[in-house]
Amino acid sequence: GESVGLHLPTLSVQEGDNSIINCAYSNSASDYFIWYKQESGKGPQFIIDIRSNMDKRQGQRVTVLLNKTVKHLSLQIAATQPGDSAVYFCAENKGASSNYQLIWGAGTKLIIKP
C-alpha cells in the first residue's frame, strides 16, 4: 500500500563517523515529516521534524534534509556514538495537523561499530 520507504534496511557505521539515512516518500501533498529512533524494547523516540516549507533543519548532531522535487528525506547524524544504534523511521503526515495520520517507512537499522 502507500508508504514512505527506506532505501537501506541496515547501515553500519564506524563510531565517530557521520551517517546518512535516506527515505523516499510518496505523497507530494504531505506537509510534515518526522524522524524517530526506536531502541530495542522501547517506543519510538522523536529525533527531529521538518515542515514542507523548509529544506533543512538542524538539531543536536542531527540534520534533516528535505528534497521535495524528488520526494526524498534524509537524516544525517554527525559523529555517531554507540547510543545511536537503533532503528530509524521516517514518517510523513499527509493531511493537516487536525487530520494527523502518520505514514511510516519500514525503518533502517543503524549499527555503530566500535
Add this chain to the structure above:
Amino acid sequence: KAGVTQTPRYLIKTRGQQVTLSCSPISGHRSVSWYQQTPGQGLQFLFEYFSETQRNKGNFPGRFSGRQFSNSRSEMNVSTLELGDSALYLCASRISGVSYEQYFGPGTRLTVT
C-alpha cells in the same frame, strides 16, 4: 514531567478472546493516537482521539476500537482476537490537535496464541 505510560506492558491472550489496553498521555496532552507495530507491516496507524472524540481512523477492521476519557486517558479494545493481532501496540500523545510533535509510550506487547 512523566512520559506516556501504557499498561500492561506484556499480555498473552488466546484466539477469540478480547483485550483492552490502556494509555495515559503526558500531562496536559489532549490527543492520543494508537499504532500497531509488527515485523511484517511495520508501524500502522489505528486511530486518534482528541477531547474524547475519534478524529481519525486507519484501515483496521471494526474489531479494533478505542475511547478516550475526560482526563485524556485512552483505551483500545480488540475483540475476537486473531493470531495476526500479535503485535506491539503503541500509544502516542500530542499536546493539542494542531501540534505535530508526538511522543510515544513503551508499548504493550500482545501475543495471541
